[in-house]
Amino acid sequence: MTELTLRLQQxxxxxxxxxxRDVFTIGRLPECNLYLPAGGVSRKHAQLVKQPDGTWVVxxxxxxxGTQVNxxxxxxxxxxxxGDVIWLGNVSLVVLFQNPLPxxxxxxxxxxxxxxSEQRTIFRNAKQLKQQWIEANSNDGDIGDKNKxxxxxxxxxxxxxxxxxxASIEEIFSQVQQVVFRYLSSIDRLALLIDVKGGGHxxxxxxxxxxxxxxxxxxxxxxxxxxxxxxxxxxxxxxIQTADTHKDERFSGEHSILLKGIRSAMAVPLWDENKVVGVxxxxxxxxxxxxxxxxxxxxxxxxxxANLVASSVQRWLLAEKLKTEEVIRHRLERYHSPAVVQQxxxxxxxxxGRLLPAESEISILFADLVGFTAISERLTPTAxxxxxxxxxxxxxxxxxxxxxxxxxxxxxxxxxxxxxxxxQADHANRAxxxxxxxxxxxxxxxxxxxxxxxxxxxxxxxxxKAVVGDVGSSQRVEYTALGATINLAARMEGVCPPSECVIxxxxxxxxxxxxxxxxxxxxRFKGIDRLVKVYQTQLHQMPTIIHP
Numbered sequence: 351m352t353e354l355t356l357r358l359q360q361x362x363x364x365x366x367x368x369x370x371r372d373v374f375t376i377g378r379l380p381e382c383n384l385y386l387p388a389g390g391v392s393r394k395h396a397q398l399v400k401q402p403d404g405t406w407v408v409x410x411x412x413x414x415x416g417t418q419v420n421x422x423x424x425x426x427x428x429x430x431x432x433g434d435v436i437w438l439g440n441v442s443l444v445v446l447f448q449n450p451l452p453x454x455x456x457x458x459x460x461x462x463x464x465x466x467s468e469q470r471t472i473f474r475n476a477k478q479l480k481q482q483w484i485e486a487n488s489n490d491g492d493i494g495d496k497n498k499x500x501x502x503x504x505x506x507x508x509x510x511x512x513x514x515x516x517a518s519i520e521e522i523f524s525q526v527q528q529v530v531f532r533y534l535s536s537i538d539r540l541a542l543l544i545d546v547k548g549g550g551h552x553x554x555x556x557x558x559x560x561x562x563x564x565x566x567x568x569x570x571x572x573x574x575x576x577x578x579x580x581x582x583x584x585x586x587x588x589x590i591q592t593a594d595t596h597k598d599e600r601f602s603g604e605h606s607i608l609l610k611g612i613r614s615a616m617a618v619p620l621w622d623e624n625k626v627v628g629v630x631x632x633x634x635x636x637x638x639x640x641x642x643x644x645x646x647x648x649x650x651x652x653x654x655x656a657n658l659v660a661s662s663v664q665r666w667l668l669a670e671k672l673k674t675e676e677v678i679r680h681r682l683e684r685y686h687s688p689a690v691v692q693q694x695x696x697x698x699x700x701x702x703g704r705l706l707p708a709e710s711e712i713s714i715l716f717a718d719l720v721g722f723t724a725i726s727e728r729l730t731p732t733a734x735x736x737x738x739x740x741x742x743x744x745x746x747x748x749x750x751x752x753x754x755x756x757x758x759x760x761x762x763x764x765x766x767x768x769x770x771x772x773x774q775a776d777h778a779n780r781a782x783x784x785x786x787x788x789x790x791x792x793x794x795x796x797x798x799x800x801x802x803x804x805x806x807x808x809x810x811x812x813x814x815k816a817v818v819g820d821v822g823s824s825q826r827v828e829y830t831a832l833g834a835t836i837n838l839a840a841r842m843e844g845v846c847p848p849s850e851c852v853i854x855x856x857x858x859x860x861x862x863x864x865x866x867x868x869x870x871x872x873x874r875f876k877g878i879d880r881l882v883k884v885y886q887t888q889l890h891q892m893p894t895i896i897h898p
Contacts, residue, residue, distance in 0.1 A: 354398070354406055356384070356436075357444040366446075372400040376438065377411070390415050390439020390586050399427070406430045406445075415439050440586055509655065513662040517669075519544075522662045523556035529655060530632065531560050534648055536614065537632040539568065541575055544620070544628035544663055545584070546670075552580055552629060576615060580629045583617045587626055591616045591649045618653045620660035627663050630656045705771055705829060707819030712769035713781035713811055713857060714831060714839045715754070717745060717788055720806035720848045722762040737801060738762060744795060745807075748787035752780040757830050763843075767831050770818040778813050778860035782867075785809045785851040786887070793849075808846040812839035813857040834878075841875035842884060855883040 354369040367384055376384040377394040386395070392413035399407050407427040410417040417424040418437040430436075434445040509529055516522040523542050530540050539559050543552040554575065557568035568574065579590055593614050615633035619626045630652065719725075719741065726734050742764060746756060749766045753774060757765040766784070769777030788807060796804040814835035820827045838854060846852040858864055867885035875882060 353448040354400075354430075355446045355448075357446060358384075358441070367443075369398055369406075374398040375411075376443075377413075386438065386441055388439055388441050390588065391441060395438050396424070396436070398430070408436055413438070440588065510658050513658055516662060519555050519663075519666050522659065522666060523558070526630070526655065526659055527558045530652070533651055534632070536634055536648070537616070538634040539574070539632065541568070541572075541631045542628065542659075542663075543575070543580055543584075543631060544667070545626075546667070550584075552577075552584055575631055576617075576633070579615060579617050580631055583619050583629050584626055587619050587621065589616075589618045589649060589653055616649060616652055618649075618656040620656050620663055625664075627660055627667065630659060705819050707817050707821060707832075708770075709815055710770040710773065710818045710831075711777065711814070712767045712816050712818065712831060712835070713777045713813040713860075714757075714765070714767045714816065714836050715749075715781050715785060715809060715811050716839050716843045717764040717766075717785070717807050717809045718843050719762040720808055725803075740800070741805065744791055744800075745788050748784050748791055751787065752784040754780060754784055755829075758828070767816070767818070770816075770831070776862075778811075778857050779862055781811045781813075781857070782851070782853065782861055785811060786866075789849060789851065789887075806848040808843055808848060809851040810839050810843035810846050810853075811851065811857050812836075812842060812854040813860055814838075838875065838878060838882065841878065842873075842882070845870075845873055845884060847886065850886050852884050852886045855885070858883075858885045 356367045356369060358365040358367055369383075371383065374384065375382045375394060375397045376386060376391075377396070378387055378391045379385070379393045382394065392411070392415070394411045395413040396408055396410050396417040399409060401407060407429050408417060408419060408424055409427045410424045415438075419428050419430070419434050421437070422428075430445045432445060432447040436443040436445065509525070512525045513522060516525055519542075526542065527540055530537060537560065539557065541557040542555050544555050545551060546553050546555070554569065554572040557572075559568065582588065583590055615631070617629055617631045620628040620630060632652070719738075725737070729737065738759075742759060745764055749756060749764070752768065754766045754768045755770060757767055759765070767777075768774055768780040768784070774780060788809065792800075792805060792807055795801075812835055814833075816831045816833040816835045818829075818831045820829050821832065822828050842852055842854065852870060853861075853867055858867060861867075867887055870884045870886040872881040872883050
């Protein structure tokens with residue numbers, strides 16, 4: 351009796367499995383003797399059967415992707431020998447016998463998947479094809495093959511140089527298109543699909559045809575591409591080549607392929623190190639029966655090219671990411687401190703470059719220049735702009751120093767908030783600290799002759815829930831806070847004495863140093879149907895009063 355074991359290889363992991371019965375099933379169902387819950391493996395994929403003479407054969411059980419032994423498709427049954435490699439999808443099983451039989455004689459003709467050329471389809475692990483096209487199936491003593499290998503290496507070097515010089519995705523695709531249509535006469539159409547956002551969704555970024563017609567149509571409507579083939583290549587890191595989808599039983603259930611009139615197709619992953627960034631796809635309306643002889647070589651070239659393209663695409667993706675981050679950074683720096691901007695970019699909280707509106711607990715601050723109307727009567731428009739620019743520049747430093755966000759400038763008023771876009775549990779403390787910093791800074795500026803006359807601020811702060819995010823139309827978007835919390839803070843500014851800060855009871859209950867504020871009174875404000883207790887920073891005691 352010849353004892354049989356299988357060495358299971360999945361990525362970097364190896365496991366030895368003993369074949370302990372004469373009929374040994376392998377598949378994705380738990381009841382199989384060897385349970386393989388892996389991509390590309392069918393429910394009941396294949397079985398090993400011991401023959402009366404003690405030999406073993408492998409039989410395919412009608413799997414979708416087929417079973418291969420040493421890269422040759424299994425028909426009805428194929429005898430196994432020591433060291434054979436059985437492929438099921440992306441999983442390989444090495445056959446090990448305790449008493450190995452002599453190896454079989456080498457085949458006179460290599461048939462990659464099926465002896466029936468009308469159903470010829472390659473499903474191959476992409477790593478297997480990295481060197482095959484370069485090596486040109488050469489033998490060590492064949493000078494002609496060695497020269498062919500050298501020529502192909504030179505071709506790849508030239509292609510790599512051109513791709514490295516390409517700065518845009520259009521230039522990258524142009525280089526790829528030229529090479530593919532020059533080398534692969536069987537291809538009619540070509541497409542480059544990329545996972546642009548890194549979320550596993552392939553986007554068509556460019557496409558072309560051999561006769562350069564309908565280029566705009568191909569890009570505008572990606573329905574001509576077999577998404578099922580591309581998604582399989584992308585997710586399972588396999589290469590696919592099919593000579594005739596209409597006559598291949600593996601595509602009998604893919605109605606989209608049949609409806610689109612795709613007859614022959616190739617697709618390979620753009621594999622940069624351990625990451626797949628996209629798919630290079632090509633197809634033709636006619637069957638490519640010549641692939642029975644040289645299809646393996648064309649697929650190897652297509653895969654080798656894709657490895658070069660992957661590096662260029664990865665560089666382009668990185669460049670695009672940096673450009674996007676720079677645009678976002680410049681935009682956000684108008685509102686946030688540099689530290690907050692960096693954090694927002696780092697966590698990727700900006701889908702489509704926008705901060706989506708969300709409810710947040712915040713403290714809102716309004717800082718208004720006292721007597722601005724009278725001041726502006728005495729100044730030219732240019733002088734008014736100079737005054738506000740200088741004042742805002744100084745005051746905003748205090749807002750950013752406390753981790754605040756600038757909402758907007760309203761005439762001579764600064765509107766800022768704390769607690770968004772990143773949550774801040776101490777937002778009330780931050781807001782009051784910024785207010786004190788603004789009042790102290792302005793006092794020092796006045797002492798040093800900042801303006802022709804002393805300036806004063808009124809500052810009001812309220813805390814509570816608000817909706818914060820980008821609000822506006824497609825033409826103009828503004829990052830702002832909305833809600834009743836903001837309305838009350840704006841009203842409170844009107845009762846604030848010059849050079850003081852007033853806060854609401856909601857803010858007062860949140861701050862860690864309430865003794866810094868004293869009760870000012872209960873106030874009624876327009877549009878608010880309740881009394882609001884207000885506190886201020888001045889030091890002398892004031893009686894509690896109710897203002898009409």
